Amino acid sequence: MSNADSKVERPLFVALFAGVGCFLLSFVAMGLAPWTTLSSGLEAPPGMKDPYHDENGELTAAGRGRKIYMSEACWHCHSQFVRPVANEPWRYGPKSEAWEAMFDVPNTYGTRRIGPDLAREAGRRTDDWHFAHLLDPRSTVPRSVMPPYPWLFDRGPDGKPQPGEKAKDLVAYLQSLGSAFKQQVEDQVYPREIRITGSPVPSDLLKERGAELYAHHCVGCHGENHDGVGRAADFLKPSAANLNTRYLPRGEVYRVLYQGVRGSAMPSYHDMGERQLWALAQYVSDLGQPVRAAARVDRADVLARGREIYSKRCASCHGEFGEVPQAMLNMRPAPKDLRTRLYDTDYLIGVVRMGRPGTGMVPTMGLSAEEEKDLAAYVRSMFKENVHDR
Ligand code: HEC
Numbered sequence: 001m002s003n004a005d006s007k008v009e010r011p012l013f014v015a016l017f018a019g020v021g022c023f024l025l026s027f028v029a030m031g032l033a034p035w036t037t038l039s040s041g042l043e044a045p046p047g048m049k050d051p052y053h054d055e056n057g058e059l060t061a062a063g064r065g066r067k068i069y070m071s072e073a074c075w076h077c078h079s080q081f082v083r084p085v086a087n088e089p090w091r092y093g094p095k096s097e098a099w100e101a102m103f104d105v106p107n108t109y110g111t112r113r114i115g116p117d118l119a120r121e122a123g124r125r126t127d128d129w130h131f132a133h134l135l136d137p138r139s140t141v142p143r144s145v146m147p148p149y150p151w152l153f154d155r156g157p158d159g160k161p162q163p164g165e166k167a168k169d170l171v172a173y174l175q176s177l178g179s180a181f182k183q184q185v186e187d188q189v190y191p192r193e194i195r196i197t198g199s200p201v202p203s204d205l206l207k208e209r210g211a212e213l214y215a216h217h218c219v220g221c222h223g224e225n226h227d228g229v230g231r232a233a234d235f236l237k238p239s240a241a242n243l244n245t246r247y248l249p250r251g252e253v254y255r256v257l258y259q260g261v262r263g264s265a266m267p268s269y270h271d272m273g274e275r276q277l278w279a280l281a282q283y284v285s286d287l288g289q290p291v292r293a294a295a296r297v298d299r300a301d302v303l304a305r306g307r308e309i310y311s312k313r314c315a316s317c318h319g320e321f322g323e324v325p326q327a328m329l330n331m332r333p334a335p336k337d338l339r340t341r342l343y344d345t346d347y348l349i350g351v352v353r354m355g356r357p358g359t360g361m362v363p364t365m366g367l368s369a370e371e372e373k374d375l376a377a378y379v380r381s382m383f384k385e386n387v388h389d390r
Pocket residue numbers: 069072073074075076077078114115116118121124125137141144145146147149170174
């Protein structure tokens with residue numbers, strides 16, 4: 001054997017070894033290893049039914065919505081699988097299981113993520129949020145690049161768009177995605193515990209930053225004038241809060257922003273970062289300063305009369321002293337803690353008369369104008385500046 005031969009053979013051998021070696025390696029890593037883990041994720045929970053067809057084989061709302069999802073090519077920008085890597089469970093919720101896709105034929109995994117993954121959409125948003133977002137994504141997410149889908153909507157008698165069958169089906173589909181993990185996702189998106197390490201000293205700079213953040217995240221719903229009349233207003237039930245009619249101490253705004261409001265379109269911003277949240281909190285709290293400045297102590301007899309009405313008509317939900325009873329906290333949205341907010345009198349009377357459509361806060365009938373005033377005075381007197389000092 002000559003020297004020349006072995007010179008040729010060596011690189012060939014290396015190439016062959018590398019080729020076969022790489023093949024084997026990838027076969028084990030990408031073929032066999034997932035196969036062993038797959039066998040564990042295949043068992044669907046007992047009683048799992050095809051969400052897209054009813055007993056007669058007809059398409060359900062979610063089934064029709066799935067077809068729209070595919071024909072509108074939402075999968076160009078949205079994936080539907082939560083990988084167990086790269087902090088995805090932290091961002092989206094529990095990782096995807098193999099059995100979840102058993103009725104998804106053809107599958108809707110998608111490959112591109114221009115928008116967020118949608119596999120854990122159930123429990124994340126309310127229907128009204130989705131409707132507003134589909135008609136005009138920038139109404140709920142002011143800097144969104146998602147295209148609008150106006151053709152999913154009908155024209156109402158007043159000429160304004162309202163959700164048509166297609167929009168309703170599509171939203172039913174979105175609300176079905178990851179429904180087995182709905183509660184877990186809700187608890188993750190709207191945290192029950194708040195994290196605060198400290199609160200910055202109020203300053204003009206902080207407030208300016210708050211104004212900027214408000215323009216980037218909140219105007220679509222709360223409006224440029226903070227009156228709750230933004231672009232999304234027509235769709236939201238309950239409507240976005242009119243931030244000029246109430247004073248919330250900074251700490252309370254921080255809490256609302258951190259936790260969001262379950263059962264309403266109000267998102268949680270807990271992943272925004274503490275300094276940003278404080279900036280927003282200062283900005284929003286300052287909007288209520290005129291209401292706070294108008295606070296006064298009412299005569300004792302007025303308060304006593306108001307208190308009596310409150311006990312009879314309001315305490316069952318809002319608590320005798322404003323602390324919402326445990327059982328009522330399951331309402332979506334839950335009654336407000338009236339110790340932590342100071343409302344403008346006219347607004348308060350309006351809420352008592354009209355309730356808050358889309359919530360358990362129903363209109364209170366049969367009060368005279370005098371009684372309404374006494375009640376409002378009492379409710380205002382329940383406010384304490386530092387109930388939850390932060
Ligand atoms: C051009 C890419 C693009 C297309 C096409 C698209 N989206 Fe989006 N989508 C986005 C982006 C970007 C976001 C993130 C910003 C936002 O929330 O609007 C988003 C957000 C969403 C969200 C909010 C998720 C959450 O909970 O925060 C939903 C739901 C959604 N899209 C559904 C759809 C549906 C349904 C379709 C098809 C009718 C669709 N998208 C088509 C880009 C797209």
